[in-house]
Amino acid sequence: MITVDKAKLIIEKYVNILDIEKIELKNSENRVLAKDILANFPSPLFDNSAMDGFAVRSSDLLGATPKSPIELELIGISSAGSPTDIIIRKGQCVQCMTGAKIPEGADSIIMVENTSGFDNNIVQFFSETLIGNNVRRKGEEVKKGTTLILKGTRITPSEIGILATFGYGSVSVYKRPKIAIFGTGDELVEPGNDLDHGQIYNSNLYVFSELVKKSGSELIIKKVIKDDKDSLKSFLNTALEECNIIISSGGVSMGKHDYVRDVFIELGVKEQFWKVTQKPGKPLFFGTRNSTLIFGLPGNPVSSYIGFMIWVWPVLIQMMGESEDLSVTAILKEKFPLEKQKHRYLFGKAWYEENTLVCKPTTKLGSHMLSSSKNANCIIEASKGDNYLESGTRVQINLLPWKIIK
Numbered sequence: 001m002i003t004v005d006k007a008k009l010i011i012e013k014y015v016n017i018l019d020i021e022k023i024e025l026k027n028s029e030n031r032v033l034a035k036d037i038l039a040n041f042p043s044p045l046f047d048n049s050a051m052d053g054f055a056v057r058s059s060d061l062l063g064a065t066p067k068s069p070i071e072l073e074l075i076g077i078s079s080a081g082s083p084t085d086i087i088i089r090k091g092q093c094v095q096c097m098t099g100a101k102i103p104e105g106a107d108s109i110i111m112v113e114n115t116s117g118f119d120n121n122i123v124q125f126f127s128e129t130l131i132g133n134n135v136r137r138k139g140e141e142v143k144k145g146t147t148l149i150l151k152g153t154r155i156t157p158s159e160i161g162i163l164a165t166f167g168y169g170s171v172s173v174y175k176r177p178k179i180a181i182f183g184t185g186d187e188l189v190e191p192g193n194d195l196d197h198g199q200i201y202n203s204n205l206y207v208f209s210e211l212v213k214k215s216g217s218e219l220i221i222k223k224v225i226k227d228d229k230d231s232l233k234s235f236l237n238t239a240l241e242e243c244n245i246i247i248s249s250g251g252v253s254m255g256k257h258d259y260v261r262d263v264f265i266e267l268g269v270k271e272q273f274w275k276v277t278q279k280p281g282k283p284l285f286f287g288t289r290n291s292t293l294i295f296g297l298p299g300n301p302v303s304s305y306i307g308f309m310i311w312v313w314p315v316l317i318q319m320m321g322e323s324e325d326l327s328v329t330a331i332l333k334e335k336f337p338l339e340k341q342k343h344r345y346l347f348g349k350a351w352y353e354e355n356t357l358v359c360k361p362t363t364k365l366g367s368h369m370l371s372s373s374k375n376a377n378c379i380i381e382a383s384k385g386d387n388y389l390e391s392g393t394r395v396q397i398n399l400l401p402w403k404i405i406k
Contacts, residue, residue: 058107060072089105181208261296269294278343380395
């Protein structure tokens with residue numbers, strides 16, 4: 001049995017960033033950028049109008065008031081997508097719509113509300129204006145060559161909008177890890193079916209499937225395998241050839257039918273460690289075969305869920321080149337129960353009080369009590385010790401990235 005810190009160091013040695021591929025922008029959501037994205041032109045691309053109104057020379061409207069309007073000749077229209085090549089001279093104006101290019105000679109935009117309107121060739125102006133009023137200057141938002149999005153950023157709708165704005169129809173991203181997940185046990189039944197005596201529903205693989213999806217990885221194989229070594233060997237032979245990571249739920253402890261670890265070793269998987277001084281999830285298995293990583297997680301629902309987030313999730317993120325760190329510190333608002341010889345993990349709730357991040361652990365401590373995750377937005381952890389960590393102690397928490405902290 002090894003410590004949590006030593007186990008993490010061992011895993012880290014075997015994690016490599018995956019290769020790069022180019023994909024279409026429309027398929028890029030939740031992927032991780034493999035190259036910095038640069039602005040290949042300034043934004044705005046040209047001086048344009050921030051309002052519907054008229055492009056004018058500000059000097060032509062000196063002294064204009066509602067009682068003493070100044071009249072200018074309307075000589076054309078500039079609209080978004082249809083710019084005009086007209087040059088504005090003294091005593092002239094051009095109707096200019098929002099986003100339209102500012103005609104040469106103009107230095108300001110007057111809102112239509114401060115004029116007599118769009119209906120006549122002679123326009124009355126009821127106010128003065130300043131140079132640059134309601135004008136979006138070329139490059140005022142982004143200069144050409146500016147780094148828009150950094151390599152290692154996960155693509156969300158915001159990034160997609162920026163990429164599309166700057167004309168990127170395709171992007172370079174890291175490949176997604178290919179994942180196999182499986183559970184073992186004659187007692188496992190798919191949700192939607194009736195339970196017989198001694199049976200339980202297969203909840204862990206549904207949790208794993210969603211976590212794989214949220215990480216941005218690709219689920220290749222998902223299967224419940226009965227307590228039969230030959231079936232398990234057949235499944236694992238395929239998974240070891242096709243997948244970057246294999247994750248098991250159950251079968252790695254000391255029970256009569258817990259032979260997942262034995263089968264891994266029979267198939268040439270090198271055991272890097274088995275059993276970690278942690279609670280929940282002591283019988284954690286980690287092995288390797290060639291470039292494939294194998295995680296054997298316990299079958300209890302809380303153990304498997306927490307085990308996935310603490311041990312598997314960081315590996316998936318790292319393989320895709322993402323640099324996000326979900327580990328932060330917070331102040332306990334309630335006692336945290338310690339284990340004398342084990343590192344302790346518990347689902348918890350984190351929130352802000354006067355700009356300080358605080359947290360409290362779940363009161364449901366059993367490794368079978370999956371309801372402890374329902375209102376959780378983090379996993380709180382603490383090193384071994386006696387009794388409790390008192391309220392007011394600073395602790396490490398691991399954020400659940402799809403949950404909100406308020």
